[in-house]
Amino acid sequence: MKIAVLAKQVIDPETPLSAFKIDSDAKRVVTPPNLPPVINGFDEQAVEAALRVKEAQADVFIAVITAGASFAPDVVKKPLAMGADQLVLIEDPAFDANPNPLFAVDVLAAAIRRLGGVELVIAGRQASDWDNAQVPVGVAEALGWPIATVCQRVEARDGKVVVERVTPDGHEVVEAPLPTVVTVSNELGNARYPNMRGIMAAKRVEPTRWSLDDLGVQPREPAFELTDLRLPETAKLTEFIEGEDDADAGRKLAAAMREANLL
Amino acid sequence: MAGVLVLGEALEGAAAASTLEAIAAGRALGGPVAAAIIGDGAKSAAQDAIAHGADSAFVCEGGLGPEAAAAFAEQTAAASAPRVVLGAKALLDGSVMARAAYRLGAGLLQDCASVALDADGRLTATRPVYGGNAMAAFRASGSPAAASLRARAYEALERDDSRAGSIVPIEVDAAAHTRLRVVERVRRPQEGVRLEDARVVVGGGRGLGGPEAFAQLEELARLLRGAVGASRAACDAGWVPPSYQIGLTGRTVAPDLYLAVGISGASQHMAGCSGARDIVAINKDAGANIFKEARFGVVGDWRQVLPAFVDQLHELLSDR
């Protein structure tokens, strides 16, 4: 079985707030210096989900598709180091404009078609840059495949996929016929760290590079224009409650909250 | 009639609160608002929708899944030719807005904090991006344009039972559209108040160091008649179930009081609780981000602060 994983390179979401800067004129986030980008966390978990499927059965091939304006070569190779078999890179400045999910859908769906024989697509539930949570759904719609979103467990066998979807108060077990698209969430558990052997093996794998022309995809205008980007305002001034020791501060906190009618 | 189509759902015969919020947003755009309600008891939920501001409604009865809901959205959009499509981000399983928008060829902005129309009648919206580290504003280039709304971004309009409007049943061939099959639903029994309904929420984070500490938070929550939530770090560690997670990819709470213990206040966490009227934080790091949004704070070790705080509360609240 061939699995395609969609993985996006993003600015590290754990960037300390002091290093998170915005160029308001250009309406873009300034890439923090000295802080390498990462593979979107949920997408790493998508790679993890694919590897678990591969471990559970014979003859699974995992191709990772990464599309973007420009890549940090070591970063985008991480899924290979984790154990994926192929990396497809689609590098084009057209990705550098406004967030443009419909364009990403065009490109990724075309890449999945071009890979050929893909039966299962796994992606993260959303990307930690624009948090738009819609590209995998669009890919499924474009391919005409079903999609099960926000899963914590993925199994594929006998021509179907069985997943556990996270719900607000538990989970549901859902079946879908292959081919299908699945998105995963952090409840899946941590993605594995690449080991030394994986890292060495990844060094030897040459990524497959496809252009928009190869895919027969034209850039398209974004459906929404980004008109403003700024840091959120936080106006609250914390009143710090101090005491003789921590316990005393705790008691005084209760009193202060009572005084302010918070209790 | 090029107005607003609100995709909504019925929960046990009543319109979901998030559906009424989306209708309020649609009315703020000027309307007219057609509500497309799917679910068990959609017909009576449609009455709620109209009483709370919708001008008309389409209904599809039955507990149908997201695929049938997307087909319903397509059919109702064909019948109403909306300029704007709105709905709750969490509608049904959270995938319906994206499914519907793609089918309608509409651009979609997810999890919007506000929506408006500019002078040319184009949809504009603001939404947190980069996990809440930044706020972005967008303007639609075309129509129809779709936006999903974050929980509690809008307040439902007052009920007015004198309002009337047409309610049109729509037949959806669910079998033809459904490929996902739910084989089992596992629900964790809910003790006490639902997180979303609680007026006091006590949140615990990685700083609690283990599952045992949550027993103390539960005690505190009982005392304040509230509910316990957690950061993703505490959920990922397995100290509490995933359903406790508050934040961008967890639950959204807007209580009167949010008491955060051992939580650093990452923007992705704050995305789920910054609607609280007051935040109070206990954290040993004076530089923790949570203090940027807290009204009161104690810099200290929760192991000492919390028991004394709870004791003092018992005393203060003994008259309750």
Ligand SMILES: Cc1cc2nc3c(=O)[nH]c(=O)nc-3n(C[C@H](O)[C@H](O)[C@H](O)COP(=O)(O)OP(=O)(O)OC[C@H]3O[C@@H](n4cnc5c(N)ncnc54)[C@H](O)[C@@H]3O)c2cc1C
């Ligand atoms: C795309 C994306 C989505 C996310 N969605 C969510 C989400 O929905 N919800 C969410 O919560 N997170 C989410 N996160 C994760 C988020 O970025 C943070 O990693 C997480 O919220 C941190 O949890 P925490 O505050 O418990 O842990 P930490 O950040 O590790 O903070 C622990 C805090 O405890 C304090 N502490 C330690 N010991 C003590 C002590 N003895 N007494 C008092 N204080 C102490 C420390 O000073 C520290 O401030 C998301 C991340 C990404 C990238």
